[in-house]
Amino acid sequence: MAPGSTPAPATVLRATDVHKSYGKHPVLRGAELTVGPGQLVAVVGENGAGKSTLLKILAGVLPLDRGELAVPGTLGYCPQEPVLNTALTVEQHLRYFVAAHRLPDLDRGHELVRLLGYERYARSTAGQLSGGTRQKLNLTLALLHDPDVLLLDEPYQGFDWETYLRFWDLVDDLRARDRAVVIITHLVFEQDRFDVLADLNDGRLTPRASSREDNHAGA
Numbered sequence: 535m536a537p538g539s540t541p542a543p544a545t546v547l548r549a550t551d552v553h554k555s556y557g558k559h560p561v562l563r564g565a566e567l568t569v570g571p572g573q574l575v576a577v578v579g580e581n582g583a584g585k586s587t588l589l590k591i592l593a594g595v596l597p598l599d600r601g602e603l604a605v606p607g608t609l610g611y612c613p614q615e616p617v618l619n620t621a622l623t624v625e626q627h628l629r630y631f632v633a634a635h636r637l638p639d640l641d642r643g644h645e646l647v648r649l650l651g652y653e654r655y656a657r658s659t660a661g662q663l664s665g666g667t668r669q670k671l672n673l674t675l676a677l678l679h680d681p682d683v684l685l686l687d688e689p690y691q692g693f694d695w696e697t698y699l700r701f702w703d704l705v706d707d708l709r710a711r712d713r714a715v716v717i718i719t720h721l722v723f724e725q726d727r728f729d730v731l732a733d734l735n736d737g738r739l740t741p742r743a744s745s746r747e748d749n750h751a752g753a
């Protein structure tokens with residue numbers, strides 16, 4: 535770094551000029567998003583705007599046609615439809631993911647199950663769970679390895695009010711530890727919670743003015 539120059543702000547995710555089409559149907563046309571540590575970002579758009587497409591690209595599960603994606607740290611991804619094995623119990627899912635991430639123990643998994651309030655289903659199979667509880671398990675698995683940035687596709691859709699509040703407690707805890715969270719949604723109830731709100735329109739992201747003073751990322 536040159537003497538006197540300021541260091542570039544840390545980012546946990548940077549997407550630049552992202553393009554994606556399905557056949558001849560362009561969905562993303564130069565979308566840009568930068569997320570810093572501890573930031574809470576909402577990507578808002580109407581049905582069919584391309585939110586899930588963008589999130590899949592950010593998660594690395596869908597290739598982009600053009601553009602760049604940089605995720606220097608670890609990433610957790612919670613898709614809209616839970617990807618679970620219906621024959622495995624909650625506890626078995628935790629054990630599999632702990633092994634996959636080479637984590638030393640199940641402590642964080644059990645903590646998340648407790649925080650989200652579904653301990654009583656530890657021995658139920660995913661096939662026996664309600665949609666909302668499956669979503670909690672999905673979220674638990676995405677958070678197990680304590681990723682630097684968590685990508686959530688419509689996370690609170692199936693949640694009851696108490697779970698919705700617990701979800702925000704969990705997000706507050708993540709942010710306090712500098713973990714970033716990107717939420718895509720077609721509805722934002724509480725704008726003030728977010729550092730950045732970006733509207734996805736015509737395949738591009740436009741940041742809205744935020745009421746948070748510590749807003750230091752741009753879309």
Ligand SMILES: Nc1ncnc2c1ncn2[C@@H]1O[C@H](COP(=O)(O)OP(=O)(O)OP(=O)(O)O)[C@@H](O)[C@H]1O
Nearest residue numbers: 556557561579580581582583584585586587588720
């Ligand atoms: N695999 C696919 N093949 C072809 N077209 C697709 C595919 N996935 C999505 N699309 C189309 O791309 C557009 C964007 O879809 P996407 O699911 O990303 O939007 P969204 O904003 O997440 O929508 P919603 O709010 O309804 O979930 C839509 O017109 C959709 O029909």
